Amino acid sequence: MTIKTRFTELFGVEHPIVQGGMQWVGRAELVSAVANAGALGFITALTQPTPDDLRREIETTTTIGAYLGERLVGAARLTLDGETGWISRVAVAPDQQGAGIGSGLLEAVEAAAPAEVTRFRLGAGHKSSANIAMYERRGYQELSRSIDTAGIELVIMGKDR
Numbered sequence: 001m002t003i004k005t006r007f008t009e010l011f012g013v014e015h016p017i018v019q020g021g022m023q024w025v026g027r028a029e030l031v032s033a034v035a036n037a038g039a040l041g042f043i044t045a046l047t048q049p050t051p052d053d054l055r056r057e058i059e060t061t062t063t064i065g066a067y068l069g070e071r072l073v074g075a076a077r078l079t080l081d082g083e084t085g086w087i088s089r090v091a092v093a094p095d096q097q098g099a100g101i102g103s104g105l106l107e108a109v110e111a112a113a114p115a116e117v118t119r120f121r122l123g124a125g126h127k128s129s130a131n132i133a134m135y136e137r138r139g140y141q142e143l144s145r146s147i148d149t150a151g152i153e154l155v156i157m158g159k160d161r
């Protein structure tokens with residue numbers, strides 16, 4: 001069930017739920033997971049010892065949205081792990097697929113990576129052959145396989161910048 005309130009409209013979130021600060025817990029990974037679940041999360045500023053550490057924490061995860069007017073029609077996420085940029089949650093609204101939005105999001109998250117990122121990684125379900133072919137056409141190659149938390153076999157793909 002979807003609950004629409006002034007809060008969901010104002011912040012563009014799916015659910016009227018806020019993840020409070022929670023020092024030592026409200027880090028980028030949690031905030032990113034909360035955002036992906038459709039709620040609003042906050043990084044806690046005093047968890048990090050210095051303003052530079054806080055800036056790095058904020059920059060760890062970037063999510064880029066694609067909009068048609070005010071409608072969010074696609075998104076992709078970049079998470080930094082040293083020199084590696086992990087791309088995830090690439091998704092386009094079903095009625096907007098096949099129009100170049102997914103390709104644009106992939107290019108945009110790659111371009112958003114800071115200079116220290118020298119390689120990109122992503123995971124695709126092993127049965128998602130159309131997606132795997134799409135990534136191959138954009139320079140990604142299979143590197144390994146792994147099982148995700150839902151028990152799905154993932155093809156881990158990568159390319160150098």
Ligand SMILES: CC(C)(COP(=O)(O)OP(=O)(O)OC[C@H]1O[C@@H](n2cnc3c(N)ncnc32)[C@H](O)[C@@H]1OP(=O)(O)O)[C@@H](O)C(=O)NCCC(=O)NCCS
Pocket residue numbers: 089090091092093096097098099100101102103104123124125128130131133134137
């Ligand atoms: C995968 C996805 C993000 C692609 O976004 P999109 O906006 O439809 O993609 P684009 O229009 O930019 O097309 C990218 C390529 O995929 C192809 N493609 C798009 N939709 C396709 C489909 N349903 N079946 C087969 N190929 C398709 C396009 O022809 C294009 O081919 P190209 O490499 O020759 O240019 C989108 O289909 C989606 O959200 N799927 C569901 C979620 C998902 O699977 N996410 C990826 C997780 S790894």
